[in-house]
Amino acid sequence: MSIYLRNFLRFLALIGIQVLLLNKLSLRWWTSPNGFPTFTPFVYPLFILLLPISTPVWFVLISGFGLGLTVDMFMNTGGIHAAACVFMAFARMAVLKPILPRKIYEYKNLSPSVKTMNWTPFMTYSSILLFLHHLAYLLLDIWSLHAPLYLVIKLLASLVTSLLFVALYSLLFSNSINTQYKD
Amino acid sequence: MVKLIQLIRQYWNVILFVLLELICFRLIVKSNSMQGSDLINSSNALAGFFYEKQNDVVTYFQLRTVNKELLAENARLHNELSGFQYFDTLQNVSAKVPLVVYDTVKARKDSALAVNDSTQPAKPTIVQELRPFGNPKIVGYASYTYIAARVINNSVVNDRNNYITINRGAADGIRKDMAVVSSEGIVGRVADVSNHYATIISVLSSRNISTQIAGGNIGVTSWSNNSPDFVTMSQVDIRTKVRKGDTAYTTSYSVYPENVPVGTVVAIDTYKVNNSLNLKLRLSNNFRNLKYVYVVKDNLGTERKDLEKAAAAKEKAAMDAVHKK
Incomplete structure (x- = not known):
């Protein structure tokens, strides 16, 4: 399968999982009288995380924008997801550069994943970027700093849950994703 | 001019980033206005x-x-x-859809009179049973x-x-x-x-x-x-x-x-x-x-x-x- 088709299918699959499956869940870690924040885990940013390493930044930005707008359309959030995705896409290269041992152009057609990077670097990479995405999303959604603790709790809870889903996804699909592109 | 183009090329990613974020904020603001977004x-x-x-x-x-x-x-x-x-509470409301009730009191009186008139015990026919009991009467209009x-x-x-x-x-x-x-x-x-x-x-x-x-x-x-x-x-x-x-x-x-x-x-x-x-x-x-x-x-x-x-x-x-x- 060509790398374009592979990424396009991943786009569709992730949107499908996010919109038709995860958005129907409203999770909370425990019930408390004051109301522990409810949240949905987000896995669709994985599309940006898993784009090939040598993808030019402008393409990452534009695909992030498109991804965010598609999710916004389904979730009625105006442009909040798009803004968070573009922010995350912009930060991607800055995070990826120090984590990878070699120069960026040496990774031709290779996606950042568990197979290519090992568990620790990959989870570090995805947790930093997902943190930025969730922070941007929640700040734009709540649009106030009146309850910082609420923001922090909601951020941590949804971030950890999203990371669990990211790990699950990479466990399920890492075998098929990278067999052909190993150098 | 060459310098300007060079500058744009150098910071192309940043410019694109800022541009996309501005579009996003425009969409967010529009969706939060009372009129609501018609776009997304x-x-x-x-x-x-x-x-x-x-x-x-x-x-x-x-x-x-x-x-x-x-x-x-x-x-x-x-x-x-x-x-x-039994009450015509909606008598004075005026609109288009008629509300119908069945005047069961009057119907019962009628049937009682009928019973008194004839010596036969009154047995409602099947047609009467299928019909809602009583006389239909428009009492008001649903709004x-x-x-x-x-x-x-x-x-x-x-x-x-x-x-x-x-x-x-x-x-x-x-x-x-x-x-x-x-x-x-x-x-x-x-x-x-x-x-x-x-x-x-x-x-x-x-x-x-x-x-x-x-x-x-x-x-x-x-x-x-x-x-x-x-x-x-x-x-x-x-x-x-x-x-x-x-x-x-x-x-x-x-x-x-x-x-x-x-x-x-x-x-x-x-x-x-x-x-x-x-x-x-x-x-x-x-x-x-x-x-x-x-x-x-x-x-x-x-x-x-x-x-x-x-x-x-x-x-x-x-x-x-x-x-x-």
């Missing part, structure tokens, strides 16, 4: 299609609970109806029409505005700003309409609702922003006697029909500063689990809106005249 929302055909297909699958697992709820509602409506059997719709998407986790998508649209007579209720209580109001779908901005959002508790004391209900189960009713007169467990209903001041349940009181706070009570209400609807809703068409709505608009315009003209002097 799930009432469009694509999102509606996918949500409906997903819901077609999921809905089978909910049939049992839906049935139960419908039975309960039916029973409640029957009970309510039985209270109106609301209810359009049933299926919920195909629903969110409760957003912090500011939560939206619901339903599978009925402009083709079914749904217009913007109509009220939406369910068998248990209020749901929200219609935000955007496409031909076959509509999005509803639910009670779990930053819009206020005029509510009343028993005794007609009026307050303003708004969502307290962190739980899909509770709303806060504020600006209630401090002399009001409220108990935990009392129910709050909508008033006729807003788009909602009167006396639709909002929730039950679970906590009462007193604010001496502005002499008011704050009531915490547990919503009567379970917003995590909405399946069917009714969109309420107000048959007298446009007439009322026009009248109110005319009155407001008159007031404004009078104020302008005063200011000119």
Whole structure:
């Protein structure tokens, strides 16, 4: 399968999982009288995380924008997801550069994943970027700093849950994703 | 000039980033205005299609609970109806849809007379049994029409505005700003309409609702922003006697029909500063689990809106005249 088709299918699959499956869940870690924040885990940013390493930044930005707008359309959030995705896409290269041992152009057609990077670097990479995405999303959604603790709790809870889903996804699909592109 | 082009090429990514973020913020601001966005929302055909297909699958697992709820509602409506059997309470309401009741008292009198006249014991024929008992009589006119719709998407986790998508649209007579209720209580109001779908901005959002508790004391209900189960009713007169467990209903001041349940009181706070009570209400609807809703068409709505608009315009003209002097 060509790398374009592979990424396009991943786009569709992730949107499908996010919109038709995860958005129907409203999770909370425990019930408390004051109301522990409810949240949905987000896995669709994985599309940006898993784009090939040598993808030019402008393409990452534009695909992030498109991804965010598609999710916004389904979730009625105006442009909040798009803004968070573009922010995350912009930060991607800055995070990826120090984590990878070699120069960026040496990774031709290779996606950042568990197979290519090992568990620790990959989870570090995805947790930093997902943190930025969730922070941007929640700040734009709540649009106030009146309850910082609420923001922090909601951020941590949804971030950890999203990371669990990211790990699950990479466990399920890492075998098929990278067999052909190993150098 | 060459230098400028070089500069643009050097910072091309940053420029693109800023440009895209500006577009995003423009969209966010537009979607948060009271008019609502017409660009990106799930009432469009694509999102509606996918949500409906997903819901077609999921809905089978909910049939049992839906049935139960419908039975309960039916029973409640029957009970309510039985209270109106003998009284013409709606005599003076005027609109288009006739409400028919059957005058059972008169019919019984007639049959009693018939029994007295003949020595035979009166046995109603099959035709009479099939017909509703009594003589039909128009007692008034309904001012609301209810359009049933299926919920195909629903969110409760957003912090500011939560939206619901339903599978009925402009083709079914749904217009913007109509009220939406369910068998248990209020749901929200219609935000955007496409031909076959509509999005509803639910009670779990930053819009206020005029509510009343028993005794007609009026307050303003708004969502307290962190739980899909509770709303806060504020600006209630401090002399009001409220108990935990009392129910709050909508008033006729807003788009909602009167006396639709909002929730039950679970906590009462007193604010001496502005002499008011704050009531915490547990919503009567379970917003995590909405399946069917009714969109309420107000048959007298446009007439009322026009009248109110005319009155407001008159007031404004009078104020302008005063200011000119």
